[in-house]
Amino acid sequence: MCGIVGIVANSSVNQAIYDALTVLQHRGQDAAGMMTCQDGRFFLRKSNGLVRDVFRTRHMQRLHGNVGIGHVRYPTAGSSSEAESQPFYVNSPYGIALAHNGNLTNSKDLAEELFTTDLRHINTNSDSEVLLNVFAHELGKHSLKLQAGDIFDAIRRVHRRCRGGYAAIAMISGLGLVAFRDPYGIRPAVFGKRENEGEKTEYMVASESVALDVLGFELERDIAPGEAIFIDLEGNIFTQQCADNATPRPCIFEHVYLARPDSIMDGIHIHKSRMRMGVKLAEKIMRERPEHGIDVVIPIPDTSRTSALELAHHLGVTFREGFIKNRYIGRTFIMPGQKERKKSVRQKLNAIDLEFKDRNVLLVDDSIVRGTTCKQIIQMARDAGAKNVYFASAAPAVRYPNVYGIDMPSADELIAHNRTDVEVAEKIGADWLIYQDLDDLIACGVEGNADIKGFDCSVFNGEYVTGDIDQRYLDRIEAERNDSAKAGSDVKVDAVIDMHNDVAGD
Numbered sequence: 001m002c003g004i005v006g007i008v009a010n011s012s013v014n015q016a017i018y019d020a021l022t023v024l025q026h027r028g029q030d031a032a033g034m035m036t037c038q039d040g041r042f043f044l045r046k047s048n049g050l051v052r053d054v055f056r057t058r059h060m061q062r063l064h065g066n067v068g069i070g071h072v073r074y075p076t077a078g079s080s081s082e083a084e085s086q087p088f089y090v091n092s093p094y095g096i097a098l099a100h101n102g103n104l105t106n107s108k109d110l111a112e113e114l115f116t117t118d119l120r121h122i123n124t125n126s127d128s129e130v131l132l133n134v135f136a137h138e139l140g141k142h143s144l145k146l147q148a149g150d151i152f153d154a155i156r157r158v159h160r161r162c163r164g165g166y167a168a169i170a171m172i173s174g175l176g177l178v179a180f181r182d183p184y185g186i187r188p189a190v191f192g193k194r195e196n197e198g199e200k201t202e203y204m205v206a207s208e209s210v211a212l213d214v215l216g217f218e219l220e221r222d223i224a225p226g227e228a229i230f231i232d233l234e235g236n237i238f239t240q241q242c243a244d245n246a247t248p249r250p251c252i253f254e255h256v257y258l259a260r261p262d263s264i265m266d267g268i269h270i271h272k273s274r275m276r277m278g279v280k281l282a283e284k285i286m287r288e289r290p291e292h293g294i295d296v297v298i299p300i301p302d303t304s305r306t307s308a309l310e311l312a313h314h315l316g317v318t319f320r321e322g323f324i325k326n327r328y329i330g331r332t333f334i335m336p337g338q339k340e341r342k343k344s345v346r347q348k349l350n351a352i353d354l355e356f357k358d359r360n361v362l363l364v365d366d367s368i369v370r371g372t373t374c375k376q377i378i379q380m381a382r383d384a385g386a387k388n389v390y391f392a393s394a395a396p397a398v399r400y401p402n403v404y405g406i407d408m409p410s411a412d413e414l415i416a417h418n419r420t421d422v423e424v425a426e427k428i429g430a431d432w433l434i435y436q437d438l439d440d441l442i443a444c445g446v447e448g449n450a451d452i453k454g455f456d457c458s459v460f461n462g463e464y465v466t467g468d469i470d471q472r473y474l475d476r477i478e479a480e481r482n483d484s485a486k487a488g489s490d491v492k493v494d495a496v497i498d499m500h501n502d503v504a505g506d
């Protein structure tokens, strides 16, 4: 779950892309990048770090052009080195840059095919570099004067070759922006426009609608699963369904944790979906423990707040903020290593003792993944004097790896893998633990848009919507990407083989 953005405007886009990336920062904290285009020339800045650290004034001044794309990265393939930050670039055909959110599940095979059959070179372990090269190769099959139809034909063939989750925005030198979403629409993408009197319409594509809001663009709609859109430099927009069997199955974990609550995804208000999760969970508590004896409901900031408030309301129990979050520390779950994640929970959250003292507290989180957060938080609640500490998760138990763009490659690292709810409660030190039911979680999404008949719920049920995931694949990514493997291989490489910028890159 990275964040992607692309803009075709009437004036310089560098500041707008910067602003959009800061709004999408919650989707990736590891690296950020931007590429703009002017008079057929590309300008690039990308590096490890948060948006505010990556782009300094001197970089912004060099990012010329009225069209550009941007990326915030949370790595799911390769390493977290600068060399694999995005956008990626290829010089042929035309000059193409690409920003990708998701994860290709057949990138190894594709990389080999690209080398042996398509005669293209991949220089990193990033699946996004693979996706860009597949697109470039397919685009290269067309005539010199590229038309929208040629681009859509190329995307059609990209869909036939690529497997997994991908929402991507490509910038083609001298032509415009192309954005597309995989046939299941696992990863999100929306587009919108900004009308200016007497000027041509400006367009923006982004992972989440909140980025459009903040920049004054009006949300047009989601890019449909399998669909591609092409915006030329004159501000004309072309759209086409490019998948043979598009079936909407967006990732439900976006609703649970990844997305901002003020985003609308596939027509579903994330805020409302999370509110419904709180209501459903309250109903389950009433069914299973009518005499629950809970004195106070306390959310674990930030993401669980929306559902915790509704849960408390429907339970008729006081809601209180008992943990204060240090606003200068980012999201814990998307940090690359377990050591960092563990350390930052304590740095990030601090308890207000008097909200816990001698009370039966129900702590609410949106999800329990590795258990890093809840284990420490429960201990903090006890240290603050709580009588009993109950724990509720607005999502069902996370028991299976994710292969579509969330870095959860290792089943063994998931606290609920091969454990019953009672065993998890014991492991995290809770007096009682309650999880949302999967059917209820799905209902929370469907209620927002009845046209979405199903979601990718693989982390909860082990069913992978693309149908190509077997145990061999899971074993391989587990071996490559579990925490200790990453710690061993994730040497920060700062030698970037990339496009040449006029002035030194940093």
Ligand SMILES: O=P(O)(O)OC[C@H]1O[C@H](OP(=O)(O)OP(=O)(O)O)[C@H](O)[C@@H]1O
Pocket: 257, 300, 301, 302, 303, 304, 330, 331, 332, 333, 334, 365, 366, 367, 368, 369, 370, 371, 372, 373, 374
């Ligand atoms: O079981 P774990 O492995 O700890 O993962 C789950 C926790 O991580 C996330 O919080 P995070 O701190 O990333 O972000 P937030 O502030 O948006 O809640 C999520 O909201 C849970 O609190």
Ligand SMILES: NC(=O)CC[C@H](N)C(=O)O
Pocket: 001, 002, 073, 074, 075, 076, 077, 078, 084, 100, 101, 102, 103, 104, 126, 127, 128, 405, 406
């Ligand atoms: N989380 C993502 O979307 C990651 C995109 C891509 N797979 C990468 O690792 O850079």
Ligand SMILES: [Mg+2]
Pocket: 300, 301, 302, 303, 304, 365, 366, 373
């Ligand atoms: Mg959290």
